Amino acid sequence: MSSDSRFVPLVLKTDTEPNMNRNFISSACKFLSLVFVFAFLNLTSNAQEISKEPAAISAGETLFNANCKACHRVKSKLVGPALQNVYDRAPSIDWIKSFVKNSSGVIASGDDYANKLYNEFNKTQMTAFSSFKDADIMNILAYIKAETEKVAVTQVPNGPVPPTGGGDGGVSKTYLDVILAGMLLILVLLLIILGFLVSALKRFLDQKELSEEEKEVVHSPITLGTVTSSSGFIFIVVFLAGALGFKAVINGLYSIGIQQGYAPKQPIAFSHKIHAGQLEIDCKYCHVGVMKGKSATIPSVNICMNCHNQIKEGQQTGTGEIAKITAAWENKKPIEWVRIHNLPDLAYFNHSQHVNVAGVECQTCHGPIETMDVVRQHSLLTMGWCIDCHRKTDVNTKGNAYYDKLVELHKEKSKTPMKVEDEGGLECAKCHY
Amino acid sequence: MRIVSTLFVAFSAAVVLTSCGAGGDNQGTEYAPNMYHSVAYEPYSQITDEDAGRWLTSIDYPDGHAEFYNSNKFNPYRMNMRESAPHTVARNKHGWLPYRLGKDSLAFAAANVKSPLDSTAAIIADGKVLYETYCDHCHGPKGKGDGKVAAGGIKVEVNGEQKERSIYAGVANLTSDALKGVSEGHIFHVITMGKGLMWSHGSQISPEDRWKIAKYVKTLQK
Structure with missing residues (x-):
């Protein structure tokens, strides 16, 4: 039977361990699982005639994804109930067909099971799928049955998301390193050549007739003391130090009143990299004021809750940071974000004029915001x-x-x-x- | 020795001045602090500390607060913004009244609320831009419920473990048979009030823009 070959390896996979000799146990498991599968098939085959054909299952999957997925999952409760075993649970297959086609009609007819469901799910009425044919519903059931019977399949590990950005910086850095190493090599070579020149000159001068004073000069030892007390050395040191100090003073003076690079810690560790970068949520979905007024507006808590009523665990910070949003929502307490871009009062700036009228991209002034975990002021302002x-x-x-x-x-x-x-x-x- | 002392002065000046630059939690030195701390109410720059900027306060304010304080102590959280007064009705520039049907009136809205806009190409083009801003990331570019937030399926590494990225389950496929036939009033009501797992988007999208989105969604459903 085709279904057996689908089941047994899966059971084996979970029960055997590669380094242990467990032949007996595994064959026992194999036998037991076969018995289990046969028993299961016997039980269910009495109740209905749901197809096991791959064609029906894949047709059902397409229909399920297009029409049912918004409210139903096979193994978990969403807006509506989890659909696993629905073919065993519901009064009959015909009941399922009529409920799918016209749920309000079945509820109105006073059907017990339908009314129980209706009340259990906060009186949310299921959309009527009157365009479905009986065959469509049977295909969907075939898909649900196939999904229900899938033993928890080992999750196929996908490769990690390739890192975005940051690649181009690495290339130029190695390039710079190579240049630096080359220059160092040239300097060392120059020193060696100079050393040779000095000794050659000394030898040349020794061959000539020199006075005592001149000999002393030629043979004066080069020590740390003689080098540091030479006027050339003092000039170079003073010049370098003066130049560096002057540059530092000018840079320091220029940085007064400029907040470029300011990246304060926010009350919630919100990451633009995840929201705007990975999920590609439009900036204007949250910053709704940007097309309409002076301020781009920081989203109010209800906008966060549009997604975070359901998404409770983040990829970087787990549940702690998202719980702060829920707390703010439940306590009706606004979140006090720290303002980063702050023009002095003497200058007027309006977002809508730049974004709506001029069509300037957010990134033109705010930099690669979709790659920032912590927002920093990108521009000088x-x-x-x-x-x-x-x-x-x-x-x-x-x-x-x-x-x-x-x-x-x-x-x-x-x-x-x-x-x-x-x-x-x-x-x-x-x-x- | 004069050279050494000059160098010393220059270096200490440089060290002092480098602390003026901004970075991390440090906002940097302000040139004219009064200009960065607005006395007028400004968005996102509320200062609730009554003593902030005491060192440069030259005016005797009646209630004794210092220069930078700019909050309204009569409002909750000392906020400057207020909700509109009770029993007043805001109209938009077209004179439209607020949408006041309740969340459970979907069937009524679908049957009775009609779009005030014409189906011109310009309005549908506007609707497309708005759809791509507000709807796309969940409902997908073609309305199939396969936007990045909804579809997920991308695994990310969390502390060395492969984990499914948090995704929003239960996003409606707008092109499904059940939703293909809905009226623009239905779409408008759902955007305004939410439905199923979708929350209200009325605070983000103006009524006019919601009608434009409804027009565009109808073209997706064809």
């Missing part, structure tokens, strides 16, 4: 940074009647495309008022 972009960027005039006249006027005077600065993007009062 200085005035020079704003102006730079306003000088370089073409205005997104397509399909916007507001710009038609402006583009016409601009074309009369200039051949280059209209930039933001051409329509007043550098006017002081556009941002400072």
